[in-house]
Amino acid sequence: RHVDSKKMSFEKVHSFAMGENVFEGAESVVLPCQYSGILPERNPAVIWRRYDLKPQTIHLRREDEDDLRGQHQRFSGRTSMKSDALDSLDFSLTLRKPHLSDSGTYTCIISDDREEVRVTDVQLQVKVKQVEVTVQEGVESAVLPCKTAAYMEEDDTVEWTRSEPEFMIAYVYQNGSNKAKEQDKSYC
Template sequence: MLMFLLLAFVSQHASGVEVEQGVESVLLPCQVPVNVSMSSTAAVWDQEELTKPMVHGRVKSGDDLSLQNDRYTNRTSMRANALQTGDLSLTLRNPTVSDSGTYTCTARKQGQDLSRTEVQLKVTVPQSEFVEVTQGVKSVLLPFKTTPDLSEDVTVEWTLTQPKLMTVHVYESGNNQPHKQDQGYRGRTEMKEDPLRTGDFSLTLKDFYLTDSGFYTCTVYNKDGNVLLQKSVTLAVRVPPPEWVEVLVVTEGKESACCPLRPHLTFLRTSQWSGLSLNPNP
């Protein structure tokens, strides 16, 4: 009979949170009555789709992270007075697409569930940033700035995903890895020093061509292959617009006159205007 009363006391709630990848943190809400939290001996956040489901644990004396999944190390926190106030909300820092899923907030008393709240988290990739540049300038920057001080065991990889798949730049183990680039990008790419400390993963592309136009993606992942951060940049390389210059035209028997013509055209001396010849390849 006692078991029945304890189970009947459990309440369930559900909510959803959607956030773009790249924000510093996201709050997963979980509010329970104060009398429930005060009588609880623990509050636990789980992501049951994982083999090791615990995301964060809190007991009366403080955090209990002994069973926490490694992917959440140093990325979660709860209010210090959570069990006193009933606010069991979880702050998840640096959310990524791979963090999407159903999270469960459970208030427990000696192993029995008193309250259970489900939060559906959806982390989306931001819309592609658009960068336009004119052919002929020295370089173009594909921007990507995020939270600094990432772990040293992550890999940063820039790829061209459209119109064809190519490896543009790879940074791992604290160094650039030019041997992992596609041949066409070797010697043409550059990242700033110590990007993991600064959080600036922007890529400089030098000596670019019209064929460099396309859809670029920067992916940051850990040693287990889990995606931590991702951003896309669309690059459009344009042909410089035509410029008009004053060109002296000389005709036989007539005074000189000036007219605006496109550059890179040469003119031959002729006997009449209609006979003016243009050489497009000087």
């Protein structure tokens, strides 16, 4: 099972992106990664990364324990791997309480602290459950519910859109106020 780390770069083990879909509010989602290559002889580790984030590390598993010192704070307390991952070669990552902002491409990597080999990419899409609201025509107003557990940055934008009968922007909220210039006239 072990091999000299110099040979590691010649392994052709990378598989292309698979898709995982989950609704926000689910208990957890598993990002699959089954390794069929040979482990490095020294300091083998599995790293899950998202290259669009800083820091990029989502989870790092060494032979005997997790090393979460460099983990992105958004994922603190929400990630886990099997304790025998480096023996079973099942590098799947469990992500608890997925948020909308968890959507993205996650990369599973095997490393020996000097060199890294990309094993697989997993595309995760976290969706919002669709809610149907029925009202009588002519009523004063209707509430369209939307709650999220997502981590929101100060400059994030919330956008309400309508897809039928044609695409329209109903409301855009950013930096504490409505951006009326982007709103369709019928909703002003």
